[in-house]
Amino acid sequence: MDRAGNIEGIFRDLRRVVHALELYSKDVNARFGLTAPQLWALWELGRDGPLALGALAQALQLHPSTMVGVVDRLEDKGLALREPDPADGRRIRIGLTLKGRALLKQAPHPAQGRLVHGLQAMSDRRVVEIQRALGTLVRVMEAEDLDAQFFFSET
Amino acid sequence: MDRAGNIEGIFRDLRRVVHALELYSKDVNARFGLTAPQLWALWELGRDGPLALGALAQALQLHPSTMVGVVDRLEDKGLALREPDPADGRRIRIGLTLKGRALLKQAPHPAQGRLVHGLQAMSDRRVVEIQRALGTLVRVMEAEDLDAQFFFSET
DNA sequence: CTCCAATCATTTGTGGTCAAATAAATGTGA
DNA sequence: TCACATTTATTTGACCACAAATGATTGGAG
Numbered sequence: 504m505d506r507a508g509n510i511e512g513i514f515r516d517l518r519r520v521v522h523a524l525e526l527y528s529k530d531v532n533a534r535f536g537l538t539a540p541q542l543w544a545l546w547e548l549g550r551d552g553p554l555a556l557g558a559l560a561q562a563l564q565l566h567p568s569t570m571v572g573v574v575d576r577l578e579d580k581g582l583a584l585r586e587p588d589p590a591d592g593r594r595i596r597i598g599l600t601l602k603g604r605a606l607l608k609q610a611p612h613p614a615q616g617r618l619v620h621g622l623q624a625m626s627d628r629r630v631v632e633i634q635r636a637l638g639t640l641v642r643v644m645e646a647e648d649l650d651a652q653f654f655f656s657e658t
Numbered sequence: 659m660d661r662a663g664n665i666e667g668i669f670r671d672l673r674r675v676v677h678a679l680e681l682y683s684k685d686v687n688a689r690f691g692l693t694a695p696q697l698w699a700l701w702e703l704g705r706d707g708p709l710a711l712g713a714l715a716q717a718l719q720l721h722p723s724t725m726v727g728v729v730d731r732l733e734d735k736g737l738a739l740r741e742p743d744p745a746d747g748r749r750i751r752i753g754l755t756l757k758g759r760a761l762l763k764q765a766p767h768p769a770q771g772r773l774v775h776g777l778q779a780m781s782d783r784r785v786v787e788i789q790r791a792l793g794t795l796v797r798v799m800e801a802e803d804l805d806a807q808f809f810f811s812e813t
Numbered sequence: 814c815t816c817c818a819a820t821c822a823t824t825t826g827t828g829g830t831c832a833a834a835t836a837a838a839t840g841t842g843a
Numbered sequence: 844t845c846a847c848a849t850t851t852a853t854t855t856g857a858c859c860a861c862a863a864a865t866g867a868t869t870g871g872a873g
Binding site: 525526529555556557567568570571591592593594595 | 850851852853854855860861862
């Protein structure tokens with residue numbers, strides 16, 4: 504197995520992982536009525552109390568304009584609530600409703616579910632290896648240095 | 659670093675990898691006027707000649723209804739073309755236009771960018787480790803998907 | 814040959830994501 | 844004080860992704 508083949512394989516596997524994550528989100532939605540971002544936001548709100556929209560977006564690593572829609576849907580479901588921030592007229596405070604708090608007690612942790620079962624069944628060594636590999640990927644992909652566009656040799 | 663922390667970290671890193679992939683798609687779009695799925699579809703069409711919509715969706719691991727929009731946009735840009743399949747009235751044949759073929763010659767490989775740059779700069783051992791870890795992840799995640807499908811198809 | 818199930822592309826609806834533009838409120842410097 | 848840049852949330856527009864429903868076509872069973 505040559506190097507180009509390895510890199511090709513990494514890309515293919517990444518796409519498959521992304522795909523599986525999306526299906527997992529749909530599955531969570533079907534079982535709990537919440538998509539993965541919605542559940543994650545709910546969990547974050549339950550942890551850090553009322554948050555401004557920007558702070559919540561930051562916590563979830565999402566664009567603020569993306570966050571608006573997610574919060575809208577949580578509000579539509581009666582799980583979260585927007586309130587004006589008395590200290591700063593620009594800000595809002597997003598908090599959980601009683602219903603949201605109740606649901607949070609029953610819902611799975613965002614990083615939980617059948618997917619985690621597979622990881623839990625692995626040896627510690629395996630888990631650490633995956634974590635280290637992903638950490639390397641994140642570092643590489645989030646590296647700021649650009650350029651270097653045209654030097655991939657295809658077979 | 660405990661085990662739960664490792665699994666937490668894996669999820670966090672997965673989200674960041676997904677995020678980076680999305681930004682990469684936007685970046686490709688800004689540079690070449692093509693999003694990652696569009697570029698990938700173009701590349702696949704240039705490889706395997708005219709394809710039916712379903713076959714193309716299969717090649718990209720996308721839902722057929724998703725593929726429709728991507729092909730629409732490629733057609734709007736004059737890069738691809740739908741033709742009725744003379745042998746089967748239900749099927750269409752999606753092919754590249756001359757313009758599409760010309761663009762494909764200049765466009766980067768779909769699996770290009772920051773990530774490839776980083777991977778190429780790594781040691782072989784590192785690349786193999788990443789590949790193996792992702793392979794394990796894919797097996798676990800796709801196995802869970804199969805379980806879910808089996809579980810939900812029992813009615 | 815006819816009826817009917819399977820296949821294929823598409824449409825519709827929901828949701829996620831970003832960037833860019835907008836509006837309101839805040840804070841700051843002259 | 845007042846003009847102006849900054850911050851914050853939102854809207855708009857484009858794209859991606861899926862599931863479910865639809866319409867047309869095909870192919871097989873009787």
